[in-house]
Amino acid sequence: MPDSATLLRDVFGFDAFRDGQEEIVQAVTAGENVLAIMPTGGGKSLCFQLPALMREGVTVVISPLIALMRDQVRALQEAGVAAGALTSGNTPEETEAVWDALEAGRLKLLYMAPERLAAGSAMGMLRRIGVSMIAVDEAHCVSQWGHDFRPDYLRIGELRRALDVPLAAFTATADAETQEEIVQKLFDGSPPRAFLRGFDRPNIHLAFTAKDGPRRQILEFAAARKGQSGIVYCGTRNKTETLSQGLREAGHTACYYHGGMEAEDRRTVETRFAREDGLIVVATVAFGMGIDKPDIRWVAHADLPKSIEAYYQEIGRAGRDGGPAETLTLFGPDDIRLRRTQIDEGLAPADRRDADHGRLNALLGLAEALECRRKTLLGYFGETAEKCGHCDLCDTPADVFDGTMAVRKALSAILRTEEWFGSGHLIDILLGNETDKVLARRHDQIQTFGVGKEYTRPQWQAIFRQMMGHDLVRPDRERHGALRMTEAAKPILRGEAGIELRRDSIRKATRRPAVKAMVSDEDAPLLSALKAKRRFLAEAAKVPAYVIFPDRTLIEMAETRPGTLDQMARIAGVGAKKLERYGALFLEVITGAIEELHPARRKLAGRGTAEVYDQLLEVQAELSRGMDGVDKPLSCSASQLAKVAQMRPDDSQGVVRVLGERRAERFAAAFLDVLRAAS
Template sequence: MQNLIPLLEKTFGYRSFRPGQQAIIEKIFEKKPVLGIMPTGGGKSICYQLPALALPGVTLVISPLIALMKDQVDSLQEMGIAAAYINSSLSQEQWQQRMQQARNGELKLLYVAPERLEAASFQQLLESLPIDLVAIDEAHCISQWGHDFRPSYLKIPELLQGLPASASVVALTATATPKVADDICQLLKIPAENRVQTGFARENLAFEVVKEQKDLYLQEYLKLNKGQAGIIYAATRKEVDRLFYILKDGGFSVGRYHGGLSEAERSSNQEAFLFDQRTVMIATNAFGMGINKSNVRFVIHDQIPGNLESYYQEAGRAGRDGLSSEAVLLFAPQDIQVQKFFIEQSQGTIAYQQQEYLKLREMEQYAHTQGCLQCYILHYFGEEAGDCGRCSNCLDQREQVEITLETQKILSCIKRMGERFGKGLVAQVLTGSKNQKVLQWHFETLPTYGLMKDWGQKELTQLIDYLTAEGYLIPSDGQFPTLKLANSGVEVLKGQRKVYRRQAQVRQLVADDALFERLRELRSDLAQQQKLPPYMIFSDKTLRELADKQPQNSLEFLAINGVGQNKLDKYGAVFIDLIQQSSQTE
């Protein structure tokens, strides 16, 4: 492994391995199949790209999206590494030429789409290649329990059987629950002891849930963080379009991306975002999986996603360069109905739909918890950790308000209703509604009827959601969950436990820095000349370190994280010149 450090430094500009990388690479060289579970931005690509340079043959990378492949290959070629991809965007002649390059030993990495594996003729072609390593990116796509199952991934085990025994296998993912991880290992025949999990925590990512006027919040947020790259996700095309026109009319630099636009418009908008010509992309979840843009400072969800796996993967597109970034969920109860509609329209089995309702409930409870947001996510992925100290709940220093009495009223009402109904009817009884169902069950005769008539039903259902998220109430499975008291809820009702609740403000992400902005401008100019996205030249993290350390010569420049020999040769002189000019004018 020590021999790989100089190669890591020279090629990628890093002087040491990140957590998990060394353990995974060691398994690869021991010819043991390995599953790597690392957070987005945790350095998964290095786990196969570095061995690919050290191994004599070719590394086959199975990757789910054309955009993702192109992005990776462009980045590798920019570092001087021989890489290519084969997918449906190529002509027959082009892909035959690339296969020939691989046979001749002219390529170190060859990216292919999983759909290619469905053709027996293509599998036969692969057998003619000197494959030393197979890397399966986004490995959760192989599991039917995952949030992004792709049937074409099920062809991978068959492919692996046809490869020489000397070929190593590495599967990588950022979003695998324990059940999904077990499924990946079973399908790819990876022993439990060959699972490397570094933890799902993102140390540089601050989570926040906001329950305020969404449009107003968004405009204030973008004003305060002007010039910072970000993604705003919405659940429907209609909402993407609505936000796009509101923010565009407000003078913000925005683009949009969804399946209702022409392919030309989608490509043009995506390119404008990647090349920093548009600061913010407003999109459905069709956007992002193939985007390796490292300087995304924030991801805002304007509507709640259907499950925590999707949320964490999409939120994780912020801060891939390791700098402080934010993931904000704008929550409104009515958005839950959009996701329920998607589940109903999914054509899945009853068991599948029940599973999706369960996942949606976990996502909704995330929006209501007042515990650490990152802890909530980590618990979902089977990991326990202390409070992150960064999320909106951890940072909320305001005095907590005691709501024990209000909680007792709610719990008492649920108990008196026989613990057989959902939050909507409970709220109607407490607010004194004369709804037909309330009267039908004679709930107007209960002592708790109208006990909270000063509350709005929406406000009250949000409080019930909070109590559920905090574990005082237990919802049943299914689309319309009924509520039962948990043991902690019984303690509150008996006066043995008190309940507290706290509420969100817009924060500026990055402090102004004149030299950093000049370095960004230079990077942008160089990117335009070379027709490359700016982050492929240097990440924001590298620019921040340049602004901080201000290297004055090649040796000092090479010591900056993210600067390899190839990047020094290409860009060192112009960046050092700008830094020297800047120090002279200060």
């Protein structure tokens, strides 16, 4: 068997390993369990492909994307390596060729999607073909906290145990939490040999800028790099189509890509991008994971990504050949509002939503960084670094000022309102706006009322955004987006620490949001929570969301915040049947508690008879032991009280017919008084 250096040269065409590769190759070849975290473009695939050639048997490679598998298999076959993939994208001839190679014992690398592990036949097949190692590409997909979670990755640990073979996991994106989850899910918590080769991509220039005509900004960025291959990431499918058209009209070769396209159309774009020089793809995040094109010279984000992990993964597609590459990320208040809403409306567990808000804060911290972007980015992944001299903030240092007093005023407003409100209401307090909400809660009487008039509302929004970027405050899911202080904020509030803010972010904060929000900033988190509940119910019932409640009904719930089922019944669109079926579920979202009502009483909610029922219940409680309080306890059932409230008998005989003589004797006179007063 040739040694690794010979195979590296003869098969892969490289004279030497890249930094860190050789050590990983040796460990994988020796059959150790391995977790390798390497920057995009650092040569991860070689670290399992080369050992596969040095080991007996078949190496199974679990990879998340068909396009990625096909590219790697094609490249290996071109290099003379017996490799194949079993995917839904195969032609019958391709699948037959893979099976023939497996049966003949020629195949060295077999690529599979994780979803294939769900098939009952997969395990038997893998046992039969003599698998000697499992390699997992994009291992961060096993993390339920991550942005690329793939549920079928959770089956890989079971596969490793069943085959009893070593496993090597590779990824470019894994913070400490994700690394811990990879170890737990893939290696049963038994630590593999870990290689952290660093996250730095020094050839990539990092830049962020506030949105100020984003279409124009993207077109200007692309114009300065005309003829170079690039990717523009957008937050919506519609924007990919309109922006790609704008680029074509400006003389660029551009196309769009999103998950709503036909599979064949997506494959066409993938093939064009792999083969054409100078093509720009305007895409949602559906495009990208596993792209092997080495000469992508730039990546732009027309909208803020979801997290630092997503940002790092997406910019990592540029400059994989080690050559210079550039990035630009645009961000604005609408982006942050959208990302917060997406987190709040998601069906993830509550602790994950909290963590996602923290991750978004970290991304805001990168966007609003005061010094070297690379230093901030690497710090997030646990690495220390000096100023890089190769990012926009190293090129032109940020204009900062002492923002301690402004931040302290904002924190004081949060504290004096007991951390129950979002930035919209807090800004009204700081500006001294006597809104109905401020007056109703007597917040015009607190010391911070009107102390922040030196800034405008958009400028205060920019200050709160920077406070989130410094992770001084986070939205509280249990209080529907109300801002809570973190531990980091307390020294500033107590006067024990100061803080600098970016002057340019505040100076530029004059534009109004481009799109009118459905509700106020204050009510938006509650609307998101109501939508999340609606989505859960709709998916369970397999019906469109509007069948549960239309948007206008949820908006009215968010704005009026009913506290009881009776109040809920007054919301437009909440009929008797829907109130009975869904009322308590949505009321729990609004109030955080379930209103305990007997089913008979719940059916009366929102009707005039409901108040009569409640009065009858109160009178019954007073007379349960008779007029003098010494008789044997007696009461009516909830259904009997409901019948009295609905039928409204006008004499004692009518009450007897509903309650019987014994109960009528005690309650009839008092009940009739209630009924007469209500008529």
